[in-house]
Amino acid sequence: xxxxxxxxxxxxxxxxxxxxxxxxxxxxxxxxxxxxxxxxxxxxxxxxxxxxxxxxxxxxxxxxxxxxxxxxxxxxxxxxxxxxxxxxxxxxxxxxxxxxxxxxxxxxxxxxxxxxxxxxxxxxxxxxxxxxxxxxxxxxxxxxxxxxxxxxxxxxxxxxxxxxxxxxxxxxxxxxxxxxxxxxxxxxxxxxxxxxxxxxxxxxxxxxxxxxxxxxxxxxxxxxxxxxxxxxxxxxxxxxxxxxxxxxxxxxxxxxxxxxxxxxxxxxxxxxxxxxxxxxxxxxxxxxxxxxxxxxxxxxxxxxxxxxxxxxxxxxxxxxxxxxxxxxxxxxx
Amino acid sequence: xxxxxxxxxxxxxxxxxxxxxxxxxxxxxxxxxxxxxxxxxxxxxxxxxxxxxxxxxxxxxxxxxxxxxxxxxxxxxxxxxxxxxxxxxxxxxxxxxxxxxxxxxxxxxxxxxxxxxxxxxxxxxxxxxxxxxxxxxxxxxxxxxxxxxxxxxxxxxxxxxxxxx
Numbered sequence: 001x002x003x004x005x006x007x008x009x010x011x012x013x014x015x016x017x018x019x020x021x022x023x024x025x026x027x028x029x030x031x032x033x034x035x036x037x038x039x040x041x042x043x044x045x046x047x048x049x050x051x052x053x054x055x056x057x058x059x060x061x062x063x064x065x066x067x068x069x070x071x072x073x074x075x076x077x078x079x080x081x082x083x084x085x086x087x088x089x090x091x092x093x094x095x096x097x098x099x100x101x102x103x104x105x106x107x108x109x110x111x112x113x114x115x116x117x118x119x120x121x122x123x124x125x126x127x128x129x130x131x132x133x134x135x136x137x138x139x140x141x142x143x144x145x146x147x148x149x150x151x152x153x154x155x156x157x158x159x160x161x162x163x164x165x166x167x168x169x170x171x172x173x174x175x176x177x178x179x180x181x182x183x184x185x186x187x188x189x190x191x192x193x194x195x196x197x198x199x200x201x202x203x204x205x206x207x208x209x210x211x212x213x214x215x216x217x218x219x220x221x222x223x224x225x226x227x228x229x230x231x232x233x234x235x236x237x238x239x240x241x242x243x244x245x246x247x248x249x250x251x252x253x254x255x256x257x258x259x260x261x262x263x264x265x266x267x268x269x270x271x272x273x274x275x276x277x278x279x280x281x282x283x284x285x286x287x288x289x290x291x292x293x294x295x296x297x298x299x300x301x302x303x304x305x306x307x308x309x310x311x312x313x314x315x316x317x318x319x320x321x322x323x324x325x326x327x328x329x330x331x332x333x
Numbered sequence: 334x335x336x337x338x339x340x341x342x343x344x345x346x347x348x349x350x351x352x353x354x355x356x357x358x359x360x361x362x363x364x365x366x367x368x369x370x371x372x373x374x375x376x377x378x379x380x381x382x383x384x385x386x387x388x389x390x391x392x393x394x395x396x397x398x399x400x401x402x403x404x405x406x407x408x409x410x411x412x413x414x415x416x417x418x419x420x421x422x423x424x425x426x427x428x429x430x431x432x433x434x435x436x437x438x439x440x441x442x443x444x445x446x447x448x449x450x451x452x453x454x455x456x457x458x459x460x461x462x463x464x465x466x467x468x469x470x471x472x473x474x475x476x477x478x479x480x481x482x483x484x485x486x487x488x489x490x491x492x493x494x495x496x497x498x
Contacts, residue, residue: 014488016480020459041491044437049456057351057365062343065369069336069376210336219335
């Protein structure tokens with residue numbers, strides 16, 4: 001026989017008046033009191049509910065969702081503005097480049113060893129525990145915790161490195177640098193981080209990337225696909241997304257520079273980054289002249305000569321710097 | 334809305350939405366795809382979420398409606414249950430209940446959609462009546478009426494099948 005208590009609860013239950021706690025109590029009472037048989041409708045219903053309440057989504061649900069969101073964002077990346085029109089994209093497939101800001105501290109979790117790799121005057125290739133290959137440029141270092149590749153793949157970079165990330169969607173690959181975090185699920189990219197004042201620039205040549213800043217005051221995030229760049233201004237904490245017009249940022253890996261109707265000011269900027277030399281102009285009109293030319297493993301000396309010749313300029317060479325002297329061109333950009 | 338905020342929203346609601354979808358569709362794969370669709374739609378409207386009285390209510394409504402769309406699209410028939418489904422529904426030691434649970438599930442599936450959802454929210458999610466009312470945009474009293482009708486018709490239908498067999 002059902003107890004009075006059980007019967008009261010059942011009546012209430014069928015009126016739809018029971019609270020969650022009362023239904024829990026009823027569940028227990030029905031288990032305890034061995035009235036009737038196991039096939040009573042109420043008991044079976046609770047069993048059915050129990051079976052269903054254990055159900056959960058598969059563990060990679062959130063990663064898969066995030067990837068879909070990334071794809072969605074890229075499909076609707078209409079806000080991208082052109083930076084240097086006509087500069088042609090040639091270069092390495094399967095790579096993305098970015099240049100990030102310096103400084104990181106207090107990163108590894110206590111108790112876990114930190115593994116560091118660094119270079120001084122030369123480049124070096126490093127293979128990470130997850131199979132990712134990293135080409136570390138000169139005067140650069142990276143560090144990661146002992147538990148790299150356990151839940152995610154997080155590392156910190158100072159300087160410049162080119163990454164070929166082993167694809168693993170369940171473990172996002174995260175590069176932290178300064179106030180920025182770059183997240184990829186699997187692709188290749190280059191990071192450069194040389195100067196505290198300089199902007200952090202990321203250039204994507206292949207794959208998908210989330211690039212975010214995490215300054216104390218405000219957070220910003222952009223999604224990038226192939227041939228897009230974003231620069232993060234450390235001064236204003238603002239991320240600007242632009243189309244990448246060339247892959248000159250990859251010079252240290254490819255040894256090639258491409259200029260296609262690029263302004264002299266852009267050429268000078270790229271030469272300074274690529275060769276670490278100083279180039280100046282005697283007349284600021286020169287800066288807006290267009291220049292076209294491709295260089296493969298060429299010396300800075302030769303490039304400057306070609307540049308001067310095509311723009312009808314003279315070169316004044318001092319110790320580690322070049323000065324271009326002459327007039328501006330007839331048809332500036 | 335920033336992605337980290339969005340992700341915590343996903344973490345908070347994903348399994349409940351999945352259970353609702355799975356309750357409606359009886360297919361974990363379809364349910365997972367559907368919940369993903371729900372969150373993608375939410376991402377699209379992430380900047381206007383303040384318009385809604387409750388994000389959870391919005392998510393439950395979206396899930397429910399998308400399930401109904403999918404059911405009518407696929408014209409899913411729950412008259413005959415695939416054995417795989419029954420196997421996943423029951424622990425092995427309760428194998429002897431399998432047939433009865435299958436019958437019960439068929440009865441529940443034949444209920445009007447609102448009754449089916451309320452039964453799930455009350456029985457599986459173990460929510461209080463006022464919480465269900467909030468999620469479905471109904472009055473508490475109406476939820477009680479729905480629950481009362483659903484439970485009574487399940488009981489009657491089940492006892493009828495027992496008498497027949």
